[in-house]
Amino acid sequence: xxxxxxxxxxxxxxxxxxxxxxxxxxxxxxxxxxxxxxxxxxxxxxxxxxxxxxxxxxxxxxxxxxxxxxxxxxxxxxxxxxxxxxxxxxxxxxxxxxxxxxxxxxxxxxxxxxxxxxxxxxxxxxxxxxxxxxxxxxxxxxxxxxxxxxxxxxxxxxxxxxxxxxxxxxxxxxxxxxxxxxxxxxxxxxxxxxxxxxxxxxxxxxxxxxxxxxxxxxxxxxxxxxxxxxxxxxxxxxxxxxxxxxxxxxxxxxxxxxxxxxxxxxxxxxxxxxxxxxxxxxxxxxxxxxxxxxxxxxxxxxxxxxxxxxxxxxxxxxxxxxxxxxxxxxxxxxxxxxxxxxxxxxxxxxxxxxxxxxxxxxxxxxxxxxxxxxxxxxxxxxxxxxxxxxxxxxxxxxxxxxx
Amino acid sequence: xxxxxxxxxxxxxxxxxxxxxxxxxxxxxxxxxxxxxxxxxxxxxxxxxxxxxxxxxxxxxxxxxxxxxxxxxxxxxxxxxxxxxxxxxxxxxxxxxxx
Numbered sequence: 001x002x003x004x005x006x007x008x009x010x011x012x013x014x015x016x017x018x019x020x021x022x023x024x025x026x027x028x029x030x031x032x033x034x035x036x037x038x039x040x041x042x043x044x045x046x047x048x049x050x051x052x053x054x055x056x057x058x059x060x061x062x063x064x065x066x067x068x069x070x071x072x073x074x075x076x077x078x079x080x081x082x083x084x085x086x087x088x089x090x091x092x093x094x095x096x097x098x099x100x101x102x103x104x105x106x107x108x109x110x111x112x113x114x115x116x117x118x119x120x121x122x123x124x125x126x127x128x129x130x131x132x133x134x135x136x137x138x139x140x141x142x143x144x145x146x147x148x149x150x151x152x153x154x155x156x157x158x159x160x161x162x163x164x165x166x167x168x169x170x171x172x173x174x175x176x177x178x179x180x181x182x183x184x185x186x187x188x189x190x191x192x193x194x195x196x197x198x199x200x201x202x203x204x205x206x207x208x209x210x211x212x213x214x215x216x217x218x219x220x221x222x223x224x225x226x227x228x229x230x231x232x233x234x235x236x237x238x239x240x241x242x243x244x245x246x247x248x249x250x251x252x253x254x255x256x257x258x259x260x261x262x263x264x265x266x267x268x269x270x271x272x273x274x275x276x277x278x279x280x281x282x283x284x285x286x287x288x289x290x291x292x293x294x295x296x297x298x299x300x301x302x303x304x305x306x307x308x309x310x311x312x313x314x315x316x317x318x319x320x321x322x323x324x325x326x327x328x329x330x331x332x333x334x335x336x337x338x339x340x341x342x343x344x345x346x347x348x349x350x351x352x353x354x355x356x357x358x359x360x361x362x363x364x365x366x367x368x369x370x371x372x373x374x375x376x377x378x379x380x381x382x383x384x385x386x387x388x389x390x391x392x393x394x395x396x397x398x399x400x401x402x403x
Numbered sequence: 404x405x406x407x408x409x410x411x412x413x414x415x416x417x418x419x420x421x422x423x424x425x426x427x428x429x430x431x432x433x434x435x436x437x438x439x440x441x442x443x444x445x446x447x448x449x450x451x452x453x454x455x456x457x458x459x460x461x462x463x464x465x466x467x468x469x470x471x472x473x474x475x476x477x478x479x480x481x482x483x484x485x486x487x488x489x490x491x492x493x494x495x496x497x498x499x500x501x502x
Contacts, residue, residue: 222425222459265469266462270494289494309495310458313465341457341486349455351486388425389457 019140022068023048027058027084028102029076037071037102037127044133055079059087066097069140071132074103074114082117089118096146098139102127164194167228170235172205180205184213184278187397189372192390199390200227200269201336202235206245211279214245215396217290217334218271221310223389226267233262234269234311248273248286249319256288256311256319263312272306272334276396281326286319291337292352296363296371296395297330301356304332331368331397333359338389345382369397404453406434415443420452423460431463435470443476451482456490464500 024046028034034051041049050067052058056079058070070088074081081101088094101114104125114122120139123132172180177188188205200220208214218234220227237258244251251273259269272290276283285293287306295302304324309317326332340350350358362374372395404427405420415438423431438446448467450456464480471478480500483491491497 219458221462222428266459266466268458268462268465270458289496292493307493307495309499310461313496314499337458341455349486352489 015141015144018144019137020045021048022046022140022144023050023065024069024071024136025050025052025058025061025067026071027052027055027076027081028073029054030073033073037132040127040129040132041136043129044136046136055081055084058084062088062094062097066094068143069098069100069136071100071102071136072119074101074105082113085114085117085119096143098143100135100139102132160198163198163225163228167194167198167231168192170202170204170231172203177205180207180213181399183207184276185399186213186276186278187369187399188394189369189397190392190394191372191376192392193387195223195338195389195391196386197223198225198228199223200231201390201392202231203334203392203394204235204238205394208246208275210246211277212246212275213278213396214248214273214275215332215334215394216271216273217336217392217394218269218311219290219336219390219392220269221267226264230263230267230269234259246275247321248275248284249321252286252288252308252311252319253317256314256317259312260315268310268312270310270337272304274304274332276326276332281328281330283324283326283332284321285324286321288317288319291335291340293332293334294356294359295324295326295330296333296359296368297327298363301359301363303352303356326396326398328398331371331395333372333393333395335394336390336392338387338391339379339393342379342383342387342389350379369399371395371397404430406430408434408437410441410443413442413444415441415446416449417446418449418452422455422457423453423463424455424457425459427460428463431466435467438476439470439474445477445479446471447479447481449482450480450487451484453483453487454485456487461490461494461496464496468500 024041026034026037026049038049052061054076072081072084085099088097098120099118100121100123101119102123102125111122121135123135171192181188200223203217205213205215220230237255241251241254244254252271270289272287272293274283274285285304288308289310290306292303292306295304305322308319340352340355344350358375358378362371372393376393404423407418409416468478
């Protein structure tokens with residue numbers, strides 16, 4: 001047990017306090033042995049020492065209140081030390097209870113049997129007091145370190161789950177998606193899955209005055225807590241630029257202006273923002289390095305130019321608006337990079353070209369409105385359930401032919 | 404990601420192999436530390452052996468660029484091809500990283 005490990009789980013003085021405050025159950029049928037071990041432990045600074053005269057009594061005491069460590073004699077009447085160890089090890093509640101066996105017999109066979117029964121460690125009789133103290137101390141310290149690491153891990157896991165849920169709450173909710181669909185006559189098909197760790201994907205859509213809808217996808221570089229916290233920052237910042245929402249290049253420029261000084265070096269967001277007139281199909285969009293969105297029609301797939309310096313890097317990003325038109329049979333499909341970068345079963349990444357051929361294949365089938373879910377079904381069939389990064393895929397499909 | 408640094412006449416060349424992704428964060432920072440410990444005036448990142456770079460990988464290049472500016476050496480990113488070249492083009496970072 002090194003000091004370094006102790007420091008990771010808590011301070012050394014806290015650990016020593018926990019160790020000395022630990023409850024120790026000494027099980028021996030001989031009163032003299034109980035007394036001798038008890039004195040040895042008291043001399044070592046331990047205060048919380050309990051005694052049992054046989055295995056039966058030990059099991060009853062443990063059931064009532066689990067000690068932090070058990071010092072167990074092997075040869076006892078009624079229930080032997082072996083049986084006590086086996087009974088405890090058969091019960092998951094006592095998985096982490098250290099069992100220190102003491103015995104006079106020293107044969108190798110017996111030692112093997114002791115460990116097979118579930119003992120953590122072994123001390124020989126006659127008991128060498130400093131050795132007993134050292135072993136008790138080491139096992140208690142291990143026990144508390146493992147407890148503290150397990151608690152820490154469990155807490156971190158529940159915090160991550162909470163953070164993921166909070167991040168998910170930044171995405172558009174069903175009622176607002178339905179409202180956009182009702183007003184625009186388009187169908188919004190979206191998918192978002194957070195990576196096992198936290199990630200930095202975000203998408204959003206809003207209705208704008210004059211028959212327009214706005215749609216953005218963004219991906220903050222890297223993942224983990226930093227990227228996730230930055231999605232909150234970006235989301236909050238975006239709310240400040242409502243008036244720029246009709247002008248994609250201006251919207252990206254305003255956002256960039258705020259984020260350049262606040263993003264740490266090496267962090268940025270790739271982004272694509274489009275404003276679509278849902279009556280005419282006219283689109284104005286600006287890109288900041290997001291994967292190139294696809295326009296999917298009956299004739300095939302074409303790519304939109306989403307190139308641009310990601311948001312948060314440069315003071316002069318020079319974002320430009322590009323205009324295009326979504327024809328009545330066409331859908332617009334945006335996605336985050338993990339879709340083309342995640343390794344496939346053959347070890348290669350799908351790549352943009354690979355995804356285009358998947359999309360073309362799916363676009364030939366009827367019912368385009370489920371294209372994203374069909375694509376992702378194919379993607380996840382070949383993927384482990386946990387992705388290296390967040391995955392976002394959003395499509396706008398025409399609900400009916402526009403006049 | 405693997406890399407090999409060779410230095411000659413105050414000029415360093417780092418040849419990368421494999422993927423440069425988020426998980427290379429720590430070794431990339433170590434690389435930058437190694438470079439800064441040698442007094443170089445120019446450093447070339449040769450990416451011809453790199454198959455893939457993700458957005459976090461690009462972020463690491465930006466950090467390298469910043470460190471070059473601070474420490475007074477020139478960074479040149481060369482040899483990008485395939486996915487790596489597309490990423491640099493899509494994010495318009497090739498100019499920023501090569502000057």
